[in-house]
Amino acid sequence: MNRRTVFLTTLAVTTALTLTACGSDEPDTSAKGGDKATEATTPSSSASTSASDGRPKIELPADIKLTFEGGETGDPVKDAILADNAERMRAVDAAITGTDPKGEALAFYNTGKALEAALNWVAEFKKAGASMTGEIRFYDRKVTLKGEDSATLIFCADESKGFSKDRKTNKIHKTPVTKNSYLLYNTRLDKNTDGVWQTSQIISTRGAAQCQP
Structure with missing residues (x-):
């Protein structure tokens, strides 16, 4: 359930500190990674995304690059879920790097246990006096609809170039x-009254076999 294997030198301790970013009430982790991602990437792989429909504008530092593969499935509902998940991941990194100091986007795209976990994760970075840099790639993203207002999303992350x-x-x-540079994420998203697919539960497994290159 780690997202960055860092902080050994940052905290000046003798054992590596691994940080947790997950809720205790997790979705089913027995599901596999799913279909291979397409070559398409979402527009949110750039440094910033524009605000629209009342959504917060998310900006990231120039030395951060997030790439999300498989953003278009042909199903508008699944595409909306993938897009809001991408913004969720960007929002966490914006809060960590200080481009969203009030965590407005963080609260917009998270709810419940996932919001609590995200806030704790950001607080750990602040406590350690750390930020982040580099490239993170998200791939093998598979959405399973659980009704009109609920879905699960399983995906992998390549953090080999993120520090x-x-x-x-x-x-x-x-x-x-x-192998621990690659993570499997298992998330639940719920659509709120404004039509935003908020992440409500999230767990991650570092070194998962299905995410290895």
Whole structure:
């Protein structure tokens, strides 16, 4: 349930600190990663996304790049879920890096246990005096509808090029690429009254076999 394997040097401790970003009431983890992603990427792989329909504008620092594969399935509902999930992941990183200090986008795209977990995750970075840099790729994204207003989304993340950095010195804490650089996410999303697919539950498994290159 880790999202970054960092902070050893940041915290000046002798054992690596792994941080948790998940709720205790998780969706079913028995599901597999699903179909291979298409070559398409969402517009949110850029440094910022424009506000529309009352949605918050999310900006990321120039040294952060998030890529989301398989954003278009041909099903408008599934595409909306994939798009809001991408914004959710961007919102977390915007809060971590300080481009959304009030966490407005974080609260917009998360609810319940997922919001609590995201806030705790951001707080851990702040406590450690750390930010993040590099590239993260999200792939093998599979949506399963559970009704008109609920769905599960399982996907993988490649964090082999993503690292933490010291907020004061900007020193990047690079870590070697291992099987733990790849994560499996299992999430639940619920559509709110404004039509936003908010993540309500999230767990992640580092080193998952189905996410290995």
